[in-house]
Amino acid sequence: MWYRLGLGPGLPPSSKGVEMPWRSRRKFLMASSAVAATAALNGVAPEAVRAGPFFSEPHINFPVEPRARLAVASWPFRAIIESPSNRWARDPKQPGIDLKDFAAMVVQKFNVRQIEPLSDHFRSTEAAYLGEFRAAVEQAGARVINIPVGGRYSFYDPDAAKRQMAVDYGKKWMEVAVALGSPSIRIHVAGAANAKPDVDRTAQSLTRLADYGAEKNVVINLENDDLVSEDAFFLVRVIDKANHPWLHALPDFCNSMLSGNEQFDYDAVTALFKRAYNICHVKDSEVDNGKVVRVDLAKTFGILKASGYRGYCSMEFEGQGSPYEGTQRLIDTSLKYLA
Numbered sequence: 001m002w003y004r005l006g007l008g009p010g011l012p013p014s015s016k017g018v019e020m021p022w023r024s025r026r027k028f029l030m031a032s033s034a035v036a037a038t039a040a041l042n043g044v045a046p047e048a049v050r051a052g053p054f055f056s057e058p059h060i061n062f063p064v065e066p067r068a069r070l071a072v073a074s075w076p077f078r079a080i081i082e083s084p085s086n087r088w089a090r091d092p093k094q095p096g097i098d099l100k101d102f103a104a105m106v107v108q109k110f111n112v113r114q115i116e117p118l119s120d121h122f123r124s125t126e127a128a129y130l131g132e133f134r135a136a137v138e139q140a141g142a143r144v145i146n147i148p149v150g151g152r153y154s155f156y157d158p159d160a161a162k163r164q165m166a167v168d169y170g171k172k173w174m175e176v177a178v179a180l181g182s183p184s185i186r187i188h189v190a191g192a193a194n195a196k197p198d199v200d201r202t203a204q205s206l207t208r209l210a211d212y213g214a215e216k217n218v219v220i221n222l223e224n225d226d227l228v229s230e231d232a233f234f235l236v237r238v239i240d241k242a243n244h245p246w247l248h249a250l251p252d253f254c255n256s257m258l259s260g261n262e263q264f265d266y267d268a269v270t271a272l273f274k275r276a277y278n279i280c281h282v283k284d285s286e287v288d289n290g291k292v293v294r295v296d297l298a299k300t301f302g303i304l305k306a307s308g309y310r311g312y313c314s315m316e317f318e319g320q321g322s323p324y325e326g327t328q329r330l331i332d333t334s335l336k337y338l339a
Contacts, residue, residue, distance in 0.1 A: 057245035058219050060183055060278055062310045066338035070331060071114035071145050071314040072106045073281070074099060074121045076323035085120040098123060100133040103142035109324065110331055113142045116279070116314045119149040119173060130179040137180070144182040145312050146221065146250075146279045149173040154192035154229070155205035163205045166190070170209045174218045184219035184278055186250050189238075191229035199234070203241035210246040221250035221279055224268055232256050232268030239275050248277035251304075254286045254295045254318065269300055273307035280304065280311065282330050285319035292320060301337035313338070 063069055074081060078089035082096040090096065097105060099121045106112050115137070123129060137144060153166035170187050177185050187209070189202065206220065213220050222239065224232040239247055251272035257265040273280070285294045304313075313334055317326035 055214050055217050058183070058217070058277065060311075062278070062312070066335050067112070069312055069338060070112045070334060071116050071279075071312050072110055072112050072327060072331075073116040073148070073314050073316040074102050074118050075148070076315075076317040076327060077102070078118075078121070079323075081121045083121045083123050085122075100129075100136040103137040103144075104140040107140050107142055110327060112315075112331065113140075114145045114312060114314075115142055116146045116148060116316075117144060119147060119176075122176075125172070125176055127179070130176060134180050144177075144180045146184045146186055146314065147173060147177055147180070147182050148186040148188075148223070150188045151190055154190045154195075156189075156195060156198040156201040157192040158195050158201075162192075163201065167205055167209050167212075170220070171212050174209075174213060174216050177218045178216050182218070184221055186221040186223050186279070188225065189222060189230050189235070191226065197229055197231070197234050199237045199241055202238045206238065206247055207242045207244055210242065210244040213246040218246075219278060220247050221277070222247070223250040223281070224252050224256050224272060227256070227259055232272055236271050236275060249273070249275040250279050250281065251276050252281040252283065252316070253297070253300050254283040254293065255281075257293045257295055258286065258288050265295065266299065266303065270303050270307070273304055273309050276307070276309055276311065278311040280309070280313055281316040282313050282334055283316055283318050284326075284330060284333065287318065287320055297333055298337065301334075 078086055079091035080094050080096050081090065081102070082098050083090075099117055100123075102117060102121075103113075103115045106115055122133075149170065151166060151169045153162050153169060155163055155166045157163050157166070170185070173185050173187075177183075187206075189197075191197070206222075210220050222230065222235045224230055224235060235249060239249060249272040251269050253269060254265070256268035259265065282297075283295060284297055285292055287293075315327050315330040315334070317323050317330055319326050
């Protein structure tokens with residue numbers, strides 16, 4: 001799994017953070033209401049309030065047509081992505097592409113117009129490159145719908161300065177999301193060498209990041225990736241504790257299956273879909289230490305539908321064989337079950 005290997009370009013420099021007060025969702029929404037009320041008294045149209053200090057909650061007009069709900073992640077295509085942070089995965093025997101050209105490839109090969117570019121696959125996060133990236137995506141008739149972000153600092157580290165580094169790194173990538181027009185990022189919850197996962201510290205740190213998301217109109221998503229620091233039910237407790245409209249779950253169909261307990265995976269996905277908003281990862285299988293673990297897609301899409309989830313489904317092929325064939329198979333199956 002990628003989180004163990006890449007850290008992404010431009011890690012933040014060391015800095016000493018100051019612990020900020022933790023705002024509950026109730027206080028957050030009260031503040032939002034106050035802004036709206038003040039605007040109304042001054043004759044400002046309600047929609048203009050959304051351009052103010054923060055947005056009370058995300059508002060994405062999700063498509064209904066099944067193909068329009070699909071996206072393709074760059075992770076399965078890491079062998080061809082040219083990036084300083086992706087050299088470990090790059091296969092020199094295959095023709096490479098820059099990440100900014102990934103959208104055009106996805107549109108041409110898969111007739112899908114949403115992409116999910118991994119942070120490690122960005123050649124740069126400089127403004128000039130991001131401008132080229134967005135122009136290339138728009139020229140392809142596509143858009144970025146989520147950016148999966150890595151990171152080495154833990155949101156639950158006992159050291160407040162290190163927790164602040166994790167928050168600052170998330171903020172950096174939220175700025176990238178704004179530049180590319182992405183409505184969300186997926187932030188990695190890294191482990192801390194000297195501490196077990198801590199719900200309170202993680203929720204407090206992510207609340208600060210979600211507050212920033214409210215200012216930038218960018219949703220923060222948490223994925224069941226690492227079986228310890230991102231255990232599905234740990235993330236559920238964090239999301240429920242934070243109770244923040246800009247903090248949601250990103251259910252991955254297969255990651256929790258690596259626990260070796262099939263029922264645990266389906267229970268995990270069920271719990272996460274109840275807290276999901278705009279993105280999930282579709283997989284039919286995953287290879288772990290040479291063993292192929294498979295997921296029942298009919299059952300998992302049934303869980304998705306039962307939850308009322310209306311967001312995007314990103315194809316993240318992790319099985320054996322060609323990522324092109326595997327991604328196409330996931331697309332065909334997803335169209336069948338979303339119909």
